[in-house]
Amino acid sequence: MKLPQKVTRKRMRIILTTVIVVAILTSVGNRYNITLLNTISDVLTYPISKIVMFTKYNISDFFTNFTDVEEIRHQNELILEENARLTYENSILYQLEEENIHLKELLELKNRYEEYPSEAANIIGKDPGNWYKIFTIDKGLISGVNKNDIILANGALVGYINDISPLTATVLPIIDDRSYVSIQIVRSGDNGIMTGELELTNKGLVSVEVDITSDIVPGDQIITSYLSDIFPPGIPVGEVIEIMPDNDGLSKKALVSPIVNFDTLKSVLIIKKGEEE
């Protein structure tokens, strides 16, 4: 291809300016710990996905308003009954709580994650493929969120922040195939490893591998263990629903149903540990 000199000169200028701009952006990014590519794709996709999600939630809310009135009346009666019962139970629980605090002080077992500051966030996108379950939330570095911060919903574990950019953060949930969490069985105190498996993700379940000698039965509560770097100890995860026969004679495998329902998850709670990378 033969081009006039004017065009080649113009092209050289364009290439030079792009190189300089990219170099400046990378050095600035390095300085403030912001990834360049993430930021660019963020700025491009964030407004659109935010708008789409916003309208989606609002429209569905508007229509469910009409259909739900009858149901809500019925529920209201039930709730009033339940309220009376709960007030009674609450008074008992209050006594138990005081007892519990006393015992905890004795054991010096503090629920550490309650001390961390927290922030609510909305889910603005889910992995479009069929292999993984990663999703993005609308809080990022600007909101003071850091990598490896914990994500909770309904007081139970969802996952941790795997990747972060100025406006959004990517969450690796516990049902993803690439997630591994060190867990503990509440009743017996045995440790194990919880991992998502592709066979189970679509049903919203996870699998737990424990030692062959450990004591685990269906109905056991699972919490995060004290061994993990990322997760503070004592966050509830879920309940064992089935023990699978092992195939190697060294470990037991159990199916765990998480407390969080990942299909209907809309908003989450970020626990800021305040740690730098």
Place this chain on the structure above:
Amino acid sequence: MRYVVIAFILILSFVLQSTLFEYIRIFNVAPNLLVMIVVSFALLRGAKEGVVIGFAGGLLYDTTYSVIVGSSAISYMILGYVCGKLHPYCFRENNILPFMCTLFGSLFISAMNLIGFILRADLEFVYFLPRVVIPELLYTITLTLVVYHMSYTINEKIEMREKKTRNLF
């Protein structure tokens, strides 16, 4: 002009896929829109543009949802290149070539994903094939002709515009 339109298509399809497409999931399986777009534009415009579109689309996916940046950018780039090499054999009104290309393209992307699983010693092919690979393939190829015709009209319009601007100079 062309780059702006194609970038807009890529971003819009990516955002729609990650937000609203969860409603059209059948048995928790979603179609792969990016494969269709990359294959259509590569067949219509040739290898050079196919590579660029495949790389850009894959990178957009990588930066947001992937743990390792580059894995899907490379696979979509290869897909764009191979389909672009078939550009001389493609009659634009013929539907068979885009159909076959999307079929093998979807298989290829699934295979690249499987490599990721194999590297983590997860070898349950018996599960993956009937539950993930085949449904995704079927869903993708049923929608492929719709997407192909849409990109065909868009491409036609852009080319008309380009002809006009060229005549001016």
